[in-house]
Amino acid sequence: DFIRVNSIYGFQNEQPHPHYIFCQQWAVLARTWWIYDANQQCPFRSAYRLTAYLQGLHKPVYHRYGDVGDHVVVFNTRHIAMRGEFWRTYKHFHHTRYAGGFSRASAYRVHEEDPTRVLERACHNRLSGLDNRRTLMKRLHLFPDEEIPAEILENVSGQIQQVQVVPKKLEDYSQEVIDSFPRLFKMPEDYDIESYKRENKLEPDQHTSKAWRLK
């Protein structure tokens, strides 16, 4: 018995069913919703990925004015991680276009008032030069914690992979794992376990002078 299949790989002149063509069109030009967890992630490295989905660079039908971008939902922006001393040294500038209207603030001060602004500025700066930057930023939805309204969660259909590895704290390891981990060195012979409580005049810290040491 033969099973009749409406496929593209059929006879030469056979066309697929028009319902199939409509569904194919809708699937290609649909605007999908993606979700991203920003816990312990760098805002600049994650903006590198998020803006690609906002513009539509992940699609083969990409064009700048083709309106092929997707929505992106980001949560846990409060727990975002910056490199080294950047919380203190990275500054956000603002000018009100009036005289004396220039102000700047460190990233940690901006983060206290609005925990989503650091990521928002990172994505905004990454999309510089584009005419449709404002429409793309409207499709970026940022939430500081894991509370997302149900209307938006219903639309989500995919997840973007995290950029960085989330490190494990010492508290997350169980006591059995800590004890069973092999030791790298042995204590020397005749070592006093409570010697750290006593002053060590042989090896003090570098910042004390010899005269103070030998008092």
Next chain:
Amino acid sequence: MATPMNAAKSVTLRHFIRLFAFPQEKSKHFSTTRLGHVKKIEVKKTDLVTVIEGVKLEEDNSKTFREIKAPTGCPLCEFQNSLTYRDVLILQQFLSPDGKILPRHVTGVCYTMQWKLQNILYQSYSAGLLPKYCPELPVNEDPTHYLKNYKWRKNNVYYEDFSIENPL
């Protein structure tokens, strides 16, 4: 008849041989347990007599030890390029219960790795992975500025590791 010059030469040769042909002999006692034990000092006071004693502690045979593979005798020399601030289980062994780094003459670490350990421990503390670390600060620094509740230290932090295993 040994002239002064010949006498000097013979003494140096003998000294040379004694040093290098017969190096310092280590103890050749046969025993399955360690002779030198880790000790703890206990003080017992009565009305007339105080006894200060170094009590031997029994070894924990449940712990496994890793062989030192570097020829320098340093347990961390093989991890020169692969030790990161995320390896908390290794870093935790080099801390005393007080929260300070153990000195080099106890752990056997070489100078370069002890210097790197200090930097990596500060990184893991600022990332929030190792809250036990509290080193001695210089005299002019305020210890409240280094607590985890201070202005910018509340937020998460990551550091780049230029190690061979993760070459960016």
